[in-house]
Amino acid sequence: MVKPAVRVAAPVRAAAWMLALLLVIGFVMLGRWQLHRAEFKQAMLAGVAQALSQRRALPLSEAGRPEGYDWSAGRGRFADGPVLLLDNQRRGDAVGVRVLAPFLPESGGMVLVDMGWLQLPGNRALPSPPIPRADLELRGLLSPPPATGLAVGPDHVVVDPGRWLLTRVDVEALRQALGPSLAPRILRLDPALPIGFARDLDVLPNTLTPERHRGYAVQWFGLALATLVTALFLGFRRTHE
Numbered sequence: 001m002v003k004p005a006v007r008v009a010a011p012v013r014a015a016a017w018m019l020a021l022l023l024v025i026g027f028v029m030l031g032r033w034q035l036h037r038a039e040f041k042q043a044m045l046a047g048v049a050q051a052l053s054q055r056r057a058l059p060l061s062e063a064g065r066p067e068g069y070d071w072s073a074g075r076g077r078f079a080d081g082p083v084l085l086l087d088n089q090r091r092g093d094a095v096g097v098r099v100l101a102p103f104l105p106e107s108g109g110m111v112l113v114d115m116g117w118l119q120l121p122g123n124r125a126l127p128s129p130p131i132p133r134a135d136l137e138l139r140g141l142l143s144p145p146p147a148t149g150l151a152v153g154p155d156h157v158v159v160d161p162g163r164w165l166l167t168r169v170d171v172e173a174l175r176q177a178l179g180p181s182l183a184p185r186i187l188r189l190d191p192a193l194p195i196g197f198a199r200d201l202d203v204l205p206n207t208l209t210p211e212r213h214r215g216y217a218v219q220w221f222g223l224a225l226a227t228l229v230t231a232l233f234l235g236f237r238r239t240h241e
Contacts, residue, residue, distance in 0.1 A: 013235070016231070016234075017231065017235065020227055020228070020230075020231035021231075023224075023227045024224045024227050024228050024231075027220045027221070027223045027224035027227065028220070028221065028224045030220040031216075031217040031218075031219075031220035031221040031224065032217075034213045034214070034216045034217035034220060035213070035214065035217045037208070037210075037213045038210040038211075038213035038214045038217065039210075041204060041207075041208075041209065041210045041213065042210045044069075044203055044204070045203070045204070045210070047068060047069040048069045048141065048143070048201070048203050050069075051069045051070055051071045051141060052071065052141070052201065054071065055071050056071060057071055057072060057073040057139060058070050058071065058072045058073075058142075059072065059073075059074050059105075059107060059108065060072050060073070060074035060076070060103075060105040060107070060108050060111055060138070060142075060187065061074075061105065061107050061108030061109075062108075062142060063108065063109070063111045063142050063183035063184070063185045063186075063187065064108060064109060064183050064184070064185075065184075065185065066144070066184040066185065067144060068142075069141060069142065069143050069203070070141075070142045071139070071140075071141060071142070072139065072140065072141075072142045072187060073137065073138065073139035073140075074105045074106065074107070074108075074137070074138065074139075075105065075106050075135060075136065075137050075138075076103055076104050076105035076106050076135070076136065076138070077103070077104055077133065077134065077135050077136065078101050078102065078103050078104070078113070078131050078132065078133060078136075079101075079102040079103065079104050079110065079178075080133075081102050081178060082158075082161065082162050082163055082164045083099060083100070083101050083128075083129055083131060083162060083163055083164070084099070084100040084101070084102075084112070084156070084164050084166050084174075085097040085098070085099060085100075085126060085127070085129075085159075085163060085164065085165050085166060086098040086099075086100060086146075086166045086168075086169060087165055087166060087167055088167075088206075089117055089205070089206060090205065090206050091117045091119070091198060091205075094119045095119070095120060096117050096118050096119040096120045097117070097118055097120060097126070097127070097165075098114060098116070098117050099114075099115040099116060099117070099118060099127075099129045099196070099197060100112045100113065100114055100115065100166070100169070100186065101113050101115055101131050102178055102182070103138065103187070108183070109181030109182060109183050110178065110179055110181045110182045110183065111182075111183045111185075111186070111187050112145070112169075112174075112182070112183070112186040112187070113138065113140075113186070113187045113189060114140075114186050114187065114188040114189060114199065115129065115131070115189060115195070115196040115197055115199070116189065116196040116197030116198050116199035117197055117198045117199060118197050118198070126159060126163060126165065128162070128163065129197065132195055136195070138187065138189065138193070139189075139190045139193070140187045140188050140189040140190045140193075140201075141187070141188045141190075141201050141203075142185045142186070142187055142188075143185060143186060143188055143203055144184070144185055144186075145169035145171060145184075145185070145186050146168070146169055146205075146206075147207070154167070155167060155168055155169075155170040155173045155174070156170075156173070156174075156177070169186070171184050188201055
């Protein structure tokens, strides 16, 4: 009567070990991904710190380079096209939109300028932010646009001819709507300039810091270790029994 029980128990033990192994591998992979994100964002912060410490103003035509962070300055005028309102942007505990406006420098292609943040009222009525139309000298930090994350649905909705509501900054989609000369990087205005709205040069708004990613990595590695220890304990216990 014992032998059938043994034959049944062996496949069950094998399946349990396989499940435990898959869980350990999955937890370790998630931990490594969190560490990679921490390293990536740490490199971002280092690049921003270097650009802000040197403040060596490059021409706005440098916005055509797809990656990196540079301090830039140049003259031009805002285009007559629509103002872009990037939705779901937090500033502290408040929720609002980030105002982006296409700018035409004297040399180079079109550049999106981050004019700053505006809070939305409780009824989510979209603002109509004023954009200066005279020739201006702008300066600020050239940076890649915010990460799009999981792209679901259209990237923008035309509210009216003068305002578009963006769910994400999809440069390729915006090029089809605004023009192929749109640069891949945006200009985040110097907060000292007397135009625009509430803003700073924080490149990690609405997202996790490197420290938070490392903390999550420790949690995933801890789950992997706990799963492995539990599987070993139960396996040895069953073998002993």
